[in-house]
Amino acid sequence: MNEDAERLLRRHGLQVTAQRLAVLRAVSTRPHATADELADEVRGSIGSISRQAVYDTLGTLVERGLARRIQPAGSPARYEDRVGDNHHHLVCRACGVMVDVDCVVGEAPCLTAEDDHGFAIEEAEVIYWGYCPGCRNRPGSRNGTDRNARG
Amino acid sequence: MNEDAERLLRRHGLQVTAQRLAVLRAVSTRPHATADELADEVRGSIGSISRQAVYDTLGTLVERGLARRIQPAGSPARYEDRVGDNHHHLVCRACGVMVDVDCVVGEAPCLTAEDDHGFAIEEAEVIYWGYCPGCRNRPGSRNGTDRNARG
DNA sequence: GGCTAATACTTGACTCAGTCCAGAATGCGT
DNA sequence: ACGCATTCTGGACTGAGTCAAGTATTAGCC
Numbered sequence: 488m489n490e491d492a493e494r495l496l497r498r499h500g501l502q503v504t505a506q507r508l509a510v511l512r513a514v515s516t517r518p519h520a521t522a523d524e525l526a527d528e529v530r531g532s533i534g535s536i537s538r539q540a541v542y543d544t545l546g547t548l549v550e551r552g553l554a555r556r557i558q559p560a561g562s563p564a565r566y567e568d569r570v571g572d573n574h575h576h577l578v579c580r581a582c583g584v585m586v587d588v589d590c591v592v593g594e595a596p597c598l599t600a601e602d603d604h605g606f607a608i609e610e611a612e613v614i615y616w617g618y619c620p621g622c623r624n625r626p627g628s629r630n631g632t633d634r635n636a637r638g
Numbered sequence: 639m640n641e642d643a644e645r646l647l648r649r650h651g652l653q654v655t656a657q658r659l660a661v662l663r664a665v666s667t668r669p670h671a672t673a674d675e676l677a678d679e680v681r682g683s684i685g686s687i688s689r690q691a692v693y694d695t696l697g698t699l700v701e702r703g704l705a706r707r708i709q710p711a712g713s714p715a716r717y718e719d720r721v722g723d724n725h726h727h728l729v730c731r732a733c734g735v736m737v738d739v740d741c742v743v744g745e746a747p748c749l750t751a752e753d754d755h756g757f758a759i760e761e762a763e764v765i766y767w768g769y770c771p772g773c774r775n776r777p778g779s780r781n782g783t784d785r786n787a788r789g
Numbered sequence: 790g791g792c793t794a795a796t797a798c799t800t801g802a803c804t805c806a807g808t809c810c811a812g813a814a815t816g817c818g819t
Numbered sequence: 820a821c822g823c824a825t826t827c828t829g830g831a832c833t834g835a836g837t838c839a840a841g842t843a844t845t846a847g848c849c
Contacts, residue, residue, distance in 0.1 A: 502796060502845055522835080537799045542836065544797090560709035560763075563835060577757050586755050604737050605771035606728050612711075612765045620756035653816060653825065673806080688828050693807065695826095714806055 499551045509533045510544040511568075514554050518567040519576075519585040525566065559585070559614050575613035581622035588615065650702045660684045661695040662719075665705050669718040670727075670736040676717065710736070710765055726764035732773035739766065 492511045496503050506529070513520070513528035520528065526541045545566055548554035552571075558564045559578050565585065577586045643662045647654050657680070664671070664679035671679065677692045696717055699705035709715045710729050720738065728737045 504797065504844070506798070535799095538835095539800080539837085540798050556711065558709070558711035560707065560715070564711070577755055577759070579757065580760070586757075588755065603766075603768075604728060604739065605774075606730065606737075606766070606768040607774050608728070608766050608768035609731070610767045612767060614763045615754075615757070615759050616761045616763060617754075617757040617759035623756075623758050655816070655826065657827075689806095690808085690829080691827050 495553065499553060501547065501551065505533050506536050506540050507544050507547075509536065510541060511548065511553065514545075514548070514566050515568045518569065518587075519557070519565045521563045521565055523563070557585075557612075557614075575615065577615045577617065579619035579622055580616055581618055584619050586619075646704065650704060652698065652702065656684050657687050657691050658695050658698075660687065661692060662699065662704070665696075665699070665717050666719045669720065669738075670708070670716045672714045672716055674714070708736075708763075708765075726766065728766045728768065730770035730773055731767055732769055735770050737770075 492508050493503050495511070496507055501507065509529040509532050510525060512532065513525045517524065517528055522538075522541050522545060525545070526536060526538060529536045529541065545554065545556070549556050549566070554566050554568050555570050556564050556566055557576060559576070562578075562583060567587075569587065572589075574587050574589050577588050578584070643659050644654050646662070647658055652658065660680040660683050661676060663683065664676045668675065668679055673689075673692050673696060676696070677687060677689060680687045680692065696705065696707070700707045700717070703721055705717050705719050706721045707715050707717055708727060710727070713729075713734060716736065718738075723740075725738050725740050728739050729735070
């Protein structure tokens with residue numbers, strides 16, 4: 488598994504370091520985690536890492552297309568390693584949990600806006616907002632009262 | 639015009655204050671502006687306002703459905719007064735400009751995810767990422783090099 | 790295996806958006 | 820006009836993310 492990660496980095500022209508391998512593994516084992524959570528995960532596996540290294544590495548991974556950054560409203564950035572397929576996200580307003588959903592329209596026609604205003608559209612990011620099964624059944628936590636609550 | 643804003647506030651059970659009127663007007667005249675920009679706009683019209691009052695008022699307006707908050711990746715929250723219709727946004731990766739686009743699918747079938755994972759889905763937020771006409775033609779500013787550029 | 794240049798990591802200070810709090814001011818119903 | 824409830828102000832604070840300078844690692848070469 489480390490073999491794979493190492494090759495992956497090299498294939499994308501990146502130097503292989505313990506930190507990068509660990510971050511790559513963390514993104515894969517904990518999809519939708521924040522930079523902070525990933526840092527914790529990494530510390531669990533290689534002992535320690537600086538915040539800066541985490542941000543730097545994540546930035547590089549996103550830039551090289553090895554990871555994807557999602558930034559839902561009111562939440563710090565989250566990262567996932569599912570790239571290349573056209574999937575979207577479902578976020579619970581109450582507890583902040585995020586799950587993947589496949590694109591309604593299949594491939595990439597999401598990319599078609601009615602009027603593109605002359606823009607060269609590259610990507611359509613879709614976030615579905617709602618309440619997860621757990622929070623739907625927990626009274627008081629789903630009427631917008633705690634709209635800022637998150638997990 | 640102030641008449642309208644005043645009535646609007648009252649109708650939604652809100653006290654009418656100079657600050658609220660001004661914020662409401664600012665949101666309407668400068669769609670997609672950040673809280674800070676709106677504060678400036680308001681200062682231009684009523685002299686001065688505290689940051690807190692701006693955030694507070696915007697929060698209230700959003701809560702009562704008089705305004706909508708959009709938070710694209712890497713950008714502070716933006717506000718607009720176009721509510722109730724199912725429109726989305728088109729954001730330029732290079733200069734950060736944001737324009738409205740109508741929903742591809744018309745009404746609200748955007749709300750249908752293939753598998754809702756048991757969530758009660760309320761809203762689908764769609765952001766199209768790309769490059770605006772100006773930035774498309776400006777070489778060097780559209781190849782992801784300055785992915786963080788905005789403003 | 791050791792040397793060197795390039796790249797990556799660490800540490801700490803900093804910025805920026807947004808929130809919290811206590812006290813002062815204002816609007817609203819009577 | 821009065822008193823209460825709501826709102827506004829100013830300042831301190833938090834949390835996410837960035838900048839910059841110095842140190843450590845990696846990769847390529849001998």
